[in-house]
Amino acid sequence: MPPLDFRSLRLFVDAALAPGETVALERSQSNYLGNVLRLSEGGTILAFNGRDGEWQASIRGRKRPDSLNIIARTRPQDRLPDLAYVFAPLKHARLDYMVQKAVEMGASSLQPVLTRFTQVSRVNGERMRANVIEAAEQCGILGIADVAEPVPLDRYLSQRQAQRLLVFCDEAAETTNPLRALQSELTVANGIDVLIGPEGGFAEEERALLLRQPRTLRLSLGPRILRADTAAVAALALVQAALGDWTGPAPGG
DSSP: OOOOOSSSOEEEOSSOOOTTOEEEOOHHHHHIIIIISOOOTTOEEEEEOSSSOEEEEEEEOSSSOOEEEEEEEEEOOOOOOSEEEEEOOOOHHHHHHHHHHHHHTTOSEEEEEEOTTOSOOOOOHHHHHHHHHHHHHHHTOOSOOEEOOOEEHHHHHHHSOTTSEEEEEOTTSOOOOHHHHHHTOOOOTTOEEEEEOOTTOOOHHHHHHHHTSTTEEEEOOOSSOOOHHHHHHHHHHHHHHHTSTTSSSOTTO
């Protein structure tokens, strides 16, 4: 695997990338490169689109950066692990944080679900996608996680693929060794869904519905009650350490 370049700026562009291609910059990107970073024509950055890998690109534009000239590929496209993060939405800054951290932890899709005690009923999908892109730009990630529209929990459960492993994080579960519990689920070739509930926890009928799902692992995250955004990081770290791409090839890859 080619080494990561931690010093160069990375920019997501929604255009095909190939040697010699010219990619027009959006107004916000032009302003960021020219007015915030003070970069000018001839400067180089790294560009990616979630499909064609990562490319070295030079900035064009005499008065201000207006396009990129694609030079050479620095890393081939990889594939995100088949890991879905399913969550009850939070408010504003905490949702931003949770989305960014889920992306950093390798989630390939983000699915908001509405539960009885969910405090937020509307989710700004564009803002979530902007946070996904920002996290990918900053962390050397080549894939862009999918952002789904919010759905009620019961509808999500009725539509999900039964062969996928559902890791259901429940503060009411007995406190046992979560890493050992995860390591007992060695067959994960069909993907993993990690579910974190709302601040108020799951209602009893929701918990009963979850426990009736096939291939469900009810997991405790320890003796302390975690905030939902903290639980996201803890759960995804456990899954990646036990079953995910921290231990080798990504699930399903």
